[in-house]
Amino acid sequence: MSNDSILLLPIILPVVSGIICFCIPERFFKLRNFLALLSNFVLILIISGLWHSKTIYYVSDWFMSTAIFSLKADGFSKFILLWISIFSFLITLYAWSKMTGLKSRQFITYLLITCGFACGAVLANTLLVLLFFWEALLVTLYLFIVLGGENSYRTALKAFVLVGFCDFCFILGAAIYWKITGSFDFPAKPVQIEGLAILSFVMMIIGVTGKAGALPFHTWIPDAAIDAPVSFMAFLPGALEKLIGIYLLTRVCFQFFHLIPGSGSSIGLMTLGSLTIVIAVSMALIQKDVKRLLSYHAISQVGYMIVGIGTGIPAGIAGGIFHMLNNAIYKSALFLGAGSVEHRTGTTDLKSLGGLYSQMPLTGLCFVICAAAISGVWPLNGFVSKEMIIHGSLETGYKIFAIACWIGAILTFASFLKASHAMFFGEKNNKFSNVKENNFSIVFPMGVLALLCIGFGPFSRIPLNAISNSVAVVSGHDFSTHALNLFNPVSGVTILCLIFAFLLHRYGYLKSGKKAYLASEVVHRLPVINTLYNLAERKIFDIYEQGIRFIRVFSIALYYGFDRTADWLYERLVVESGVKAINALRSIHRGFVSGYVAWIFAGIIIIIIFTFAF
Amino acid sequence: MEPLILLAVMIFSGLAIFLKDLLKAVICLMISSIFLGIIFFKLGAPYAGVFEISVVAGLVMVLFILTISLVGGEDFVKEPAIPVIFFLILLGIFSLLAVFGFKVSFIPSSATGDKFLNFGQVLWAGRTFDMVAQISVIFAGVFVILAIVSRKGKNGK
Amino acid sequence: MYAYAVFVLIFIGFYCLIARRNMVRLLIGLEIISKGICLLIISGSYPSKILTAQALVITVIVIEVCVMAIGLSLVIRAYHQSESIDIRDFSKLKG
Numbered sequence: 048m049s050n051d052s053i054l055l056l057p058i059i060l061p062v063v064s065g066i067i068c069f070c071i072p073e074r075f076f077k078l079r080n081f082l083a084l085l086s087n088f089v090l091i092l093i094i095s096g097l098w099h100s101k102t103i104y105y106v107s108d109w110f111m112s113t114a115i116f117s118l119k120a121d122g123f124s125k126f127i128l129l130w131i132s133i134f135s136f137l138i139t140l141y142a143w144s145k146m147t148g149l150k151s152r153q154f155i156t157y158l159l160i161t162c163g164f165a166c167g168a169v170l171a172n173t174l175l176v177l178l179f180f181w182e183a184l185l186v187t188l189y190l191f192i193v194l195g196g197e198n199s200y201r202t203a204l205k206a207f208v209l210v211g212f213c214d215f216c217f218i219l220g221a222a223i224y225w226k227i228t229g230s231f232d233f234p235a236k237p238v239q240i241e242g243l244a245i246l247s248f249v250m251m252i253i254g255v256t257g258k259a260g261a262l263p264f265h266t267w268i269p270d271a272a273i274d275a276p277v278s279f280m281a282f283l284p285g286a287l288e289k290l291i292g293i294y295l296l297t298r299v300c301f302q303f304f305h306l307i308p309g310s311g312s313s314i315g316l317m318t319l320g321s322l323t324i325v326i327a328v329s330m331a332l333i334q335k336d337v338k339r340l341l342s343y344h345a346i347s348q349v350g351y352m353i354v355g356i357g358t359g360i361p362a363g364i365a366g367g368i369f370h371m372l373n374n375a376i377y378k379s380a381l382f383l384g385a386g387s388v389e390h391r392t393g394t395t396d397l398k399s400l401g402g403l404y405s406q407m408p409l410t411g412l413c414f415v416i417c418a419a420a421i422s423g424v425w426p427l428n429g430f431v432s433k434e435m436i437i438h439g440s441l442e443t444g445y446k447i448f449a450i451a452c453w454i455g456a457i458l459t460f461a462s463f464l465k466a467s468h469a470m471f472f473g474e475k476n477n478k479f480s481n482v483k484e485n486n487f488s489i490v491f492p493m494g495v496l497a498l499l500c501i502g503f504g505p506f507s508r509i510p511l512n513a514i515s516n517s518v519a520v521v522s523g524h525d526f527s528t529h530a531l532n533l534f535n536p537v538s539g540v541t542i543l544c545l546i547f548a549f550l551l552h553r554y555g556y557l558k559s560g561k562k563a564y565l566a567s568e569v570v571h572r573l574p575v576i577n578t579l580y581n582l583a584e585r586k587i588f589d590i591y592e593q594g595i596r597f598i599r600v601f602s603i604a605l606y607y608g609f610d611r612t613a614d615w616l617y618e619r620l621v622v623e624s625g626v627k628a629i630n631a632l633r634s635i636h637r638g639f640v641s642g643y644v645a646w647i648f649a650g651i652i653i654i655i656i657f658t659f660a661f
Numbered sequence: 662m663e664p665l666i667l668l669a670v671m672i673f674s675g676l677a678i679f680l681k682d683l684l685k686a687v688i689c690l691m692i693s694s695i696f697l698g699i700i701f702f703k704l705g706a707p708y709a710g711v712f713e714i715s716v717v718a719g720l721v722m723v724l725f726i727l728t729i730s731l732v733g734g735e736d737f738v739k740e741p742a743i744p745v746i747f748f749l750i751l752l753g754i755f756s757l758l759a760v761f762g763f764k765v766s767f768i769p770s771s772a773t774g775d776k777f778l779n780f781g782q783v784l785w786a787g788r789t790f791d792m793v794a795q796i797s798v799i800f801a802g803v804f805v806i807l808a809i810v811s812r813k814g815k816n817g818k
Numbered sequence: 819m820y821a822y823a824v825f826v827l828i829f830i831g832f833y834c835l836i837a838r839r840n841m842v843r844l845l846i847g848l849e850i851i852s853k854g855i856c857l858l859i860i861s862g863s864y865p866s867k868i869l870t871a872q873a874l875v876i877t878v879i880v881i882e883v884c885v886m887a888i889g890l891s892l893v894i895r896a897y898h899q900s901e902s903i904d905i906r907d908f909s910k911l912k913g
């Protein structure tokens with residue numbers, strides 16, 4: 048067990064360079080961007096340098112208290128750290144062109160600080176350290192969203208409250224866990240989920256899945272898609288939150304607790320995941336704005352990951368983790384593509400865009416590749432990870448979760464057909480006739496990610512081996528043998544789903560008069576579903592909004608019930624009786640000398656009596 | 662001889678509060694002061710007697726007569742119509758209480774010791790602080806009277 | 819005996835203060851109380867400490883004179899203010 052302080056570098060290096068970038072004046076923005084890129088690149092180098100060593104520890108005293116600051120970098124942490132740093136590098140490169148002015152300085156700073164804190168959360172070996180970095184991410188989340196515009200503070204507050212509530216549940220769960228095990232360190236042996244541990248497990252799951260963006264704490268993500276900058280959407284809800292959220296979910300399920308496949312908690316997790324998939328992707332289907340559509344898809348993909356990890360079977364778990372990685376890759380690439388279109392045309396509304404493929408070929412190509420990857424088209428990486436998840440969920444014996452995954456696949460493909468068709472193919476809009484392709488720094492990240500999408504399909508054994516070497520619970524399995532296998536029933540059903548989705552899209556497109564963005568109106572106008580959609584658009588199901596309404600009523604009740612009542616009681620009892628007593632005493636004063644002298648005389652007599660009597 | 666003079670002092674003081682005419686009351690007070698001064702002489706306190714007669718029976722009476730001439734007599738103040746008998750009854754009760762209840766028979770003597778030989782030394786060396794206090798009180802009185810009787814103020818004159 | 823006279827004088831003085839309404843009469847009552855006090859001092863230190871007692875009595879008389887003078891000037895002033903020397907008219911400090 049070596050005590051290696053190089054583990055402090057992934058935390059300190061980004062935070063310090065973030066603070067330095069904040070202090071560089073605006074004139075030297077090229078220097079600032081270059082410094083940010085350089086620090087990210089150095090971070091990647093450091094982490095890849097750590098890759099081949101065994102587990103590294105770092106333990107030190109924390110400010111003379113009894114708590115210990117302890118970091119550990121085992122295989123899983125190093126895997127996640129590598130991807131955090133890669134995404135941070137790519138987004139920084141993207142933000143070089145996309146964000147300008149004062150916002151750029153703040154954005155780079157927040158990005159670097161978030162990267163540093165996320166590395167800290169991943170490296171933590173003690174509950175206290177983990178909680179510290181976990182909560183610190185809330186601050187930069189709020190600040191990021193506020194950057195988006197003048198009225199973004201409402202969404203920022205909503206995000207803060209929702210994610211903060213989830214973090215609070217996580218703290219409660221951690222406190223109960225501390226009570227069960229008696230120490231803050233990550234345990235060597237998992238705890239069985241029974242008795243008090245069930246409450247701890249549920250609290251921690253709420254905390255982790257809420258942070259990752261699953262139901263029911265997801266409602267801030269679509270609002271943030273409109274109100275916050277696109278680079279933020281690509282970084283945090285697209286990549287980082289899923290990476291650290293699912294990392295911690297894996298640790299919670301398999302290192303803190305012992306998740307048995309087929310047990311109550313496993314079924315609960317898979318139900319949560321399935322509901323997330325189906326509900327979020329149905330909301331995504333009818334969106335008319337590309338960014339909102341992408342954000343709903345981000346929510347639904349988290350459902351896949353939760354289903355995968357909830358199965359408890361090695362194939363499902365590895366599938367969930369691999370899906371997390373794939374989702375980060377193609378989701379952030381999709382957001383970057385939408386941002387690239389927005390950078391040139393100024394809008395992301397599907398109604399007004401169209402036919403941009405000939406003008407922005409590289410963007411269109413990357414977008415289409417990643418859209419295919421997210422839908423699970425063979426032979427890209429999405430197909431591999433989805434197959435693993437569906438195999439795992441079928442092995443638990445309950446077919447309904449696999450059916451939910453297939454429904455999700457249908458609707459995902461349909462909505463992405465709609466999005467790509469509306470944005471890049473179809474009729475051109477004359478307003479955007481002189482739009483051309485973006486420059487290198489915007490296209491390069493998208494290109495890299497799209498290549499990774501293509502690469503991780505056939506060469507999926509590279510990440511899968513890394514996962515199986517890192518994560519203890521799936522170690523020793525080799526998953527890559529039947530990854531791209533088409534000739535089994537599961538793959539057959541998946542391909543059927545994709546064909547069905549294509550037919551659905553074509554039907555809607557023709558029915559709505561050859562307008563691509565209205566292709567999903569067929570589903571929208573189904574009888575029961577229509578009412579549900581209308582209710583959802585009016586935010587009836589949004590727990591934040593309902594919570595705000597409840598708090599208003601509650602505060603009025605409290606005001607009249609307690610505050611006014613206490614005031615009235617005080618007035619009646621204390622003040623009025625005091626006034627009456629004082630008035631009684633006042634009436635003794637007449638204002639005449641003789642009265643006072645009489646009192647004095649009586650007093651003297653009494654004193655004399657006492658003197659002579661005792 | 663002394664009890665009679667004491668009785669005279671008491672009677673004239675009683676008269677001073679019961680006479681309706683202010684001038685007559687003041688004159689009764691003056692007579693009672695003179696009798697008190699005689700008692701002081703008899704008790705061997707000549708300086709106190711002189712002071713009493715000259716100051717109280719002289720100066721203060723002059724002040725009273727000045728005020729009465731400025732303010733006017735008893736014409737317009739209606740005293741409460743309590744008969745004198747009430748006072749005598751109260752006096753009787755008080756006397757009984759004083760003699761039998763309070764056991765008024767002796768007075769404890771004053772506490773300062775005399776190391777001096779004559780009155781001058783006692784006054785100026787032993788009680789110097791009293792002299793200083795008297796002088797400051799006299800000054801204070803003068804200033805207060807000046808302030809009160811000055812015509813500036815609300816009347817504006 | 820002297821003690822009894824002192825007590826009666828003090829009683830008379832207090833009675834006057836309590837039961838009379840004319841302000842000048844109140845001052846007369848104050849005067850009678852001072853007389854009783856002087857008698858108390860002189861008769862209490864007869865015969866051994868008579869010199870000290872005289873000094874004290876002189877102090878008391880001086881102070882009493884100043885108090886009388888100020889009181890009478892207040893009476894004159896009050897008479898100028900409101901044309902009356904009845905203390906029941908000066909009860910503004912009531913309550």
